[in-house]
Amino acid sequence: MYLKSSGRATIKEVASAAGVSTQTVSRVINDRPDVSPETRKRIQQIIDQLGYQPSALARSLISQRSYTLGVVTAGLKFIGPSRTLSGITSAAESAGYSLLLKELSHNTLTNVSPIFQTLLSHHVDGIIWAAPEIGDNRNWVNQISPDLDIPIVYLSMKSQEKIYVVSIDNYLGGRLAMTHLLEQGYCHIGHISGPLDWWEARERKAAWNDVLREANLEIRSEYCVEGNWSSSSGAPSIEKLIAQYPELDAVFVANDQMALGVMQYACRKGLQIPDDFGIVGFDDIPESAYFWPPLTTINQDQQNVGEVAVDEIIKIIESSWQEQRPARPKSILVAPNLIVRKSSLRDHGGKGGAAGEH
Amino acid sequence: MYLKSSGRATIKEVASAAGVSTQTVSRVINDRPDVSPETRKRIQQIIDQLGYQPSALARSLISQRSYTLGVVTAGLKFIGPSRTLSGITSAAESAGYSLLLKELSHNTLTNVSPIFQTLLSHHVDGIIWAAPEIGDNRNWVNQISPDLDIPIVYLSMKSQEKIYVVSIDNYLGGRLAMTHLLEQGYCHIGHISGPLDWWEARERKAAWNDVLREANLEIRSEYCVEGNWSSSSGAPSIEKLIAQYPELDAVFVANDQMALGVMQYACRKGLQIPDDFGIVGFDDIPESAYFWPPLTTINQDQQNVGEVAVDEIIKIIESSWQEQRPARPKSILVAPNLIVRKSSLRDHGGKGGAAGEH
DNA sequence: CTGAAAGCGCTAACAC
DNA sequence: GTGTTAGCGCTTTCAG
Secondary structure (H helix, E strand, O other), X not given: OOOOOOOOOOHHHHHHHHOOOHHHHHHHHOOOOOOOHHHHHHHHHHHHHHOOOOOHHHHHHHHOOOOEEEEEEEOOOOHHHHHHHHHHHHHHHHHOOXXXXXXXXXXXXXXXXXXXHHHHHOOOOEEEEOOOOEOOOOOOHHHHXXXXXXXXXXXXXXXXXXXXXXXXXXXXXXXXXXHHHHHOOOOOEEEEEOXXXXXXXXXXHHHHHHHHHHOOOOOOHHHEEEOOOOHHHHHHHHHHHHHHOOOOOEEEEOOHHHHHHHHHHHHHHOOOOOOOOEEEOOEOOHHXXXXXXXXXXXXXXXXXXXXXXXXXXXXXXXXXXXXXXXXOOOEEEEOOEEEOOHHHOOOOOOOOOOOOOO | OOOOOOOOOOHHHXXXXXXXXXXXXXXXXXXXXXXXXXXXXXXXXXXXXXXXXXOHHHHHHHHOOOOEEEEXXXXXXXXXXXXXXXXXXXXXXXXXXXXXXXXXXXXOOOOOHHHHHHHHXXXXXXXXXXXXXXXXXXXXXXXXXXXXXXXXXXXXXXXOOOOXXXXXXXXXXXXXXXXXXXXXXXXXXXXEEOOOOEHHHXXXXXXXXXXXXXXXXXXXXXXXXXXXXXXXXXXXXXXXXXXXXXXXXXXXXXXXXXXXXXXXXXHHHOOOOOOOOEEEOOEOOHHHHXXXXXXXXXXXXXXXXXXXXXXXXXXXXXXXXXXXXXXXXXXXXXXXXXXXXXHHOOOOOOOOOOOOOO
């Protein structure tokens, strides 16, 4: 019914079957006026009958518009980037754009030039750079962006002049976590950070630092330990932290995976959460509600980041296509929110009636 | 240096800059013989200087080979499909193929025709169908596959004549899990399955069933409860299972997320794992080693499934291109393996007198 | 309202 | 060795 057998039909075949020229067929498939109702109908019938589908390639070539976006991602085997990608696919789908996907591997992390080459050779209308900013792997940004004649939207990086950025507000997320812990009456709050060459890790740590400072609490470098995002670093980090900071009564952990490692350590050592120490994570992975105790964390809508990025880039593309002056590059920060669960709820004092029994 | 400013250079520009015809330039970029060393060198210099990159679009159009694969996925926000996609990206990258990505949404789950249309309109050389088989959402397979003049490789579905399939051997995985539990001396083993309209869920359940039968253990329908893959279904499922099957001493849970829900339930009720009951999951999500106790599970290399699928489809594509007779469709099963952790290890001597009751 | 000619950027098949 | 002609499948002038 729908898919015609071998060898896709061409506009020429449709035209000759309908006894018209190819331009007339072209007008029909592009919904242009200036075709008589009867002709249009007849051609439409033949199109349906033949299962004719115009070649996106040929169209892109002639019209210089591919309706295709390049997406550069990294770390797809982790849940965060995948969620973002999921947002990208759904927003692109609804906007009628296709996606050309590249995943950065360790080799390509530093040499981005071939990635751009490939994407450009496919005439993408824009690029969404969804790989995280690590170390100096974004040094090329200011060199490449201005030279490109298609827009790029960067995800999860520091705002900069002249480029488009969409990020979760990691700093705000950190503040939410820390403020909550203070409100719960914890006052010796340590931090297990992500790898500090990650921008996101630095933002979260900065929030930890600032909230403590604003509360006039002591901050020392031993109050923070650097993890590696993975659960395996949770236990060694908390162990070190406790050793360096014996008064510790709460810890803000930069992601839920590491928080899980911390909780496993606590179980092993017979430490009670949230009584011996409170804990707040970051990410709100689906599992964290089912940890024991359930983990208080920062929910970041990474899917939404992907959607916003697509919507933005399409706005830019289509406005540039209408010869409008390009919108000024801007940064968009998506606000995360605090999910309070048992791991940070002190029974005495804090936060009204929300208490658990144990 | 690499990226030349506005308006990508064309082969024509290179040709006139070098004072040769476009054909000669074409020969150089395609590494063809029949170009004098000096000419080649001169042209290469101009190419580098201009940052010229041939248009993949134009090439695909003329050569009828796009070096692009269509990838259809679903549920990217879950870790399994993302891992597979990651395998696909890396294998495609090394083979020099680009990827056109489509994610199935709820709406498109049933109506796949537009998906194919889009992919075909981009002249993809092959399609990897990585969306899971649910209910009758694959009814179209036999109708579409033969009509297509490009190969499709399906992931994670029942083997069939005449089509290419790459899957994890879910049945084997289930057998590994069950055999292990029996070896540990458990003999009242229940099952929490995935949604049974999923092929993978049915395979895992069949293994549970068969291993019990082969061991001459009783099987009753109340010994199995159907979950929904998510952690939230873990607790209600195990509660129901215990009620229906009071002698229960172990449970094979069809994925790690649900297993986590079960474990949380056990914590809440004061049940001891693995003493009150043993538990084995499926998937080996990165977190499961950090559950408490660490979860015995089935590791499935989903990344590898993606890689194998890409390698296969490229083999098919390139052989068909060389006019060889197409390889016979076949199914490839990737073997999973058992990861033994504490949740299923009966400690026959020690660990006495836990506060377990039921 | 419709068609003819030109060409997007490239390569296949032949000439020279 | 290199250039010429044609054309992939489509859209854009511009005639009529």
